[in-house]
Amino acid sequence: MSAFVELTDVKKIYQMGEVQIKAANGINFAIEKGEFVVIVGPSGAGKTTVLNILGGMDTATSGQVMVDGVDIAGLKGKALTKYRREDIGFVFQFYNLVQNLTALENVELSLQICKNHLDAEAVLTEVGLADRKDNFPSQLSGGEQQRVSIARALAKNPKLLLCDEPTGALDYQTGKAVLKLLQQTCREKNMTVIVITHNSALTPMADRVIKIKNGQVSRTWVNEQPIPVEEIEW
């Protein structure tokens, strides 16, 4: 049986005048369903390119990207958008909430375009924000906003939860709490979670770690015994 997510020789080449910039230069890895994956690497290594391609925001120049049996590298336009709205949940570094909508409404905003979604209030309760659901983003702290963001992604019941530096804008304790939430979600819901970060300290908590360097996967390994995030220090 093939992997839930599998990238085969994915390349992304930007043509800048005469110069070719190879943001991804033959990336290969596979992820099993329900795994908590951390993709780690220094700035400019190609993490974001991987994220963009996996998230359906960008297309690969060549290679194959299989997600749950579908090659999304071959999708274009509307099909790609459909993939984004139904199969992917995003968690952003800067939360990207709509300022004009309350926490609950922000969750519901993404649900209204999704078929197979969960109940917004229930999800908000799960992330511990039942009391703050009627607050606007500006009335919430960073961690709370990120939880809303996670709730927004989870409520869609996606196949894949993509998190781009989810703790990047948060302080240490809050960051830990958010990561804990993500890990819990993965465990409890058997959700495939991919966290992209430059922080190598987070690798022990992952089921699988993929290290990227210079547009290629430099190393991947599986932690047989992932450590709960509370125990990690950085």
Place this chain on the structure above:
Amino acid sequence: MLMSKGQWKDFFIEIKKSLSRYVSIMFMVALGTAFFIGLRSSEPDMQGSLDTYMDQVGYMNIRVLGTLGMTDADVEALRSVEGVTDARGMYTLDVLSDLGDSPKVIHVQSIAGRINQLQLDSGRLPELPDECVADRHLCEAFGLKLGDRITVYSGTDDPLEDSLAVDTFIITGIGISPDYLTGERGSANIGTGSITGFIAVEEGAFTTPAYTQVYVRADWLDRYNCFSDEYEAGIEELTGRIEAIAGQQCEIRYLDVTEEAREQLADARKELEDAKAEADEEFADAWEQILDGKEQIQSGWDEFNASKEEFDQGKAEYESGLKSYYENLVLIEDGERQIAEAKALLDEKEAELKAGQAQLDQGWAEYNEGKAQLDQAKVLMDSGEAQLALLSAAADAAEMAYGGASAALQVEKGQVAAEQAALDGQKAAMELLGQSWEDDPALVAQQDALNVRAENIRAREQELTSLKKAAEDANALYESSREQLEDGKAQYEAGVAELEKGKAELDAAQSQIDDGARQITEARAQLAEKEKELAAGKVALEDGKKQLDEAGITIEDGETQLEDGRKELESGEAELNDSIQEYEKAKADAMEQFADAEEELARAERKLAEMEKPEWYILDRNTIQSYVEYDLDGQKIGALADVFPLLFFFVAALVSLTTMTRMVEEQRTLIGTMKALGYSSVSIAAKYILYALSATLAGSLLGVLVGSKAIPWVVITAYGIMYTDMPVVITDIHAGYSVMATLMALGCTVGATWMACHRALTSQPAALMRPVAPAKGKRILLEHLPFIWKRMSFSVKSTLRNLFRYKKRLFMTLFGIGASMALLLVGYGVQDSLEIIVTRQYGTLWIYDTAVYLEDGDDKDLMAELDEYITENPMLMDWLDVNSTNMQAENEGVTKDITLLVPEKAEKMSGFVDLHHRVTGEHYEMDDHSAYVSEKLAEKLELQVGDTMVFKVDETQKYEATVGAIVENYMQYYVYMSPEAYEHTFDEEPEWNQRLINYAQGVEPDQTREEELAREFLELDSVISVVSSESMRETISTMLTALDYVVVILIGAAALLAFVVLYNLNNINITERKRELATIKLLGFYPGELAAYVYRENIILTALGIAVGLFLGTWLTTYVLNTVEIDMLMFGRGIDPMSYVMASLITAMFSVIVNIVMYFRLQKIDMIESLKSVE
């Protein structure tokens, strides 16, 4: 130095980066200044264009008209007035010419040298009297070319030769005259009533003794714009100088004219006296002849009377002779008649005698016959007696026979009865024995024998009966015969007696007859004697008669002769009478003629004596209609500048405010850094102020150029449709307006920018450098209504919250779109209001089709002729005579020139002019005391129903009437009254001076037919002029089409406004919310959903903006109409619902177009943007 080198560089990069923002400020400013300057300068530009044209053609500054015409001497005098460069006399005359299908009115004018120069399209000015320059419009309309000829003829009773030396002109040039700025050529009192075109000819073509007017030209006035006060002052000065010489010149002219007239009068008088003397002589001769004739006839009569007397005497004698003859004749005839009567009597008697003899003879014959009969009867009587004896014997014998037979039978009967009885006894015995007697043959035989015998008896009884009868018959016969005989005997005896008596009578008669016969014979002899005597008398009488007859013939001859003589005399007399009559008549005629001539002379003398000294009318250009109209039209456009540009400036200020606020917000960090680096607030603000300032200046420059050049050009060109003969278009840059507009624009944009910078600059640098706190989401009022709020989708919720989050933007958009919508509404509204004038005034108010002005409504003959013409023309159906009088109406110090219209029959009014209220539509019938006032007049004079209004005929004559109703009307000021109300008010009867006419049902004549009709009307003596409603309507419609261009300009401006505002709004929205939009896109919104997310705001704002525009536009339309409205005209009130719809649709369309453009920008948003950190 205000800004460092780096700052300058930053400034330029900033502009480059935010070019669309920069350009929108520029455009808004350009729009505002362009409109302000454009509308403001249209007025001076139009005036300037006209002034330039006037200077170019050397248009007269003043024209002088004299009531007795102008002479060369006058021209000379005017020329020598100080300040006058030149003066030229000129002639004008309206004539007819057959062009096209019908006679057209041509205005012939002489060329006044260098004054009022014609503008030639082609050819040259005339050099000979039979050459002309023809009107461009005339040539275009009738296809005339250079070298063609125009033949004209007089339109009045005066022959053409009195005014023009030639009647055919060769076209040597084609062009226009500065006298006319429009295609209208004015009205005339001949032909169709309106001038079709002019031709300009050499002065020598005219034979009229005096000039119509003199053009005065003062070149030094060209220095001034002819609408300026300096020019007016110059004209006033010049007019004063001309007035100074006017008195003297008029005196000279007066003397000239009166002298000439006096001479003419003296000649005429002498001529009359001569004629009178001659006539007197002729009449005296004639009278003498008549007197001679009279004498002759008198002597003839004397002779005749003498002869007549003689004749009468002879005739009397003859007649008495004749009379005695007739008397004797009567006597003789009487005798003759007596004799005849006697003879007749004798004859009658004789006849009677003869008849008596005949009767007598017959009596004898009858007697003899009776005697014979009696004898015969005696014989018969004797034989009858014998027969009777025989009959008696026979009867006795029959009696006896019967008796015997009867006895024998009785015996037999007894025997038989006895034998039968015996037999019956035997029979009975046998019966007892039980035996049947039939078995005994004896008995049977016995019985049979008995039966035979009985039978026999019965037969004999019958015989006996017949015997008895025979005996009785015989006896009866005997008796009757005997009676007959007895009768015959008695008759016979009576007959014998009678016969005897008859015989005696006969004898007596015979003797009488014989006696008579003798007497008659004697009478006859006497008669014969008498007859002889009479015959002798008669012969003597006849002789006398013969003599008388001869005398009779002589008398008749004499009579005939006498009659002839009388006839001759009488005819002579009649002849004489005729001549006398003739003489009298001739004399009377002559006298009358003399009297007429005398009267005419007297009138001429009186006229001469009464002739007022001539007067000069010194008129300036303000009496040239199209010149004044052109100026007024310019002023109206100028007035519009008061409101339109304000709209644009206001929007420009709003746009600046929002964009600059946004810009300052975006650059908070930069401002903070600069501040931290130690730059002064002014230096930092300079960038933004300069940004707005430079955009504004650039916009102003563009606006000044477009506004000063393009808009006046469009306006003047648009008016050029009406002012076809105004070839000069000058568009100047008016520094004053340009500076004013630029300053206004700067005030708006720089002010707004300063407001935007102010807060940021007063903040601490640290605060500025912290990332911007995103504008907070806020609950809005609607959320407190959960039943509505909960039903909305999140995008709608977000949209609504967004709208209220950025109030400046909301305001800018609402106002911008509202203004755009308002402009469109103004465009359509103005069109509507103007169209209504035509459609309502000529469609539903003035229903009549044509109006003719009457020569004299009281002249029955003239009116009968007109009635007949209308009745016989199948095109025309009905008419209504009206009195149309111009006077003034006054109320509370306001005075207006009005037309008072009084129909002859108030009840017919509604078929020609409909009086009703504009709003309620209530129809009014005129009562006998009220005045019906047109709406705008009521408005101007502040009159209400029931108020008293004052009519002013002149300062001393004022009349009052009550306002009965206020009626819809768009053109001029009208007051309507019934004839009763007119009499009631003015205490006099109205005179009918106009006739309104309706065409027959379904008749819609074309222009040609209407012109023909007008010509036919004007041929009637009763008609002065004709005005067709349809032609008026068309004239006004054509004038109004010029306004379509204004609408086009307004639509263009509205579009620009809408684009700038909406583009700006979207631009800010997208740049500011890029992150949000990128996130949403990333979340998997389809492009359509993403666009809808943004568009919802635009749609709501556009809809709200349209709503704002409805109110703003309605107000603005009213303002514009009130500003532009002409005194005598009422524009339609209110905008057509379709116009609201159109304006809304067009505004919505602008919004759609901007949104379509925005769609592509939305598609370009990069999702990766959402992953970046906040700057």
